[in-house]
Amino acid sequence: MKGKELRRSLAVLPIGTVMKLTSLTARQIRYYESQGLVMPQRNDGNRRMYSLNDIDRLLEIKDYLDDGVNIAGIKAIYAQQAQAQADRKAAQDRPLTDADVRRILQDEFIRQGGLGHPQDGLDQRRPL
Template structure:
């Protein structure tokens, strides 16, 4: 997991900040949480703490509900978005791994050396 993703997952924002940034009320946020549309971290004193990813999810929920989707539809759409995001992430990891394996292979070094010095194989 890269540094940017770790920062986006870091739950440090209080509910007041989430309210200001999303335009939602505390009641709406609690309702979404109670209906399993979002999972929110809790502090030791049981206060809700939000990450940037939580805020993005709240904005998705708000947008979907404003588009007149029902709660069950929103839940299904969010699940599909999560699957799509996971597949995209897995594909990116596979591409990166493939690139790293290629760069570590002797074939990659041989072709790189021949490109750097065309007289090596004359």
């Protein structure tokens, strides 16, 4: 993770500041948290501490709400996005399976001509 994103994820804002930055009431901000839409950190005194990313998320939630999307809908959107990212990460981290290796070897085999079609006298080789 780069320093820039690290700073954006630093939770340093108390709810009072977040209220002014988002024009949301503390009631609304806490409610969205209860719905799992945001998950601010807590400091020693159990006070919610928000990061710049949290601010963006809250502003985004507000926009969705203004566009008529309900809480359930927003939940679905974030759930789907999280799933999409999980899939991408899984694809990156997963070591090659036997199936992957077979597919790669077969592709390479075909790329080099494979069994070809000796009958028609022309190979199916494709240039790289």
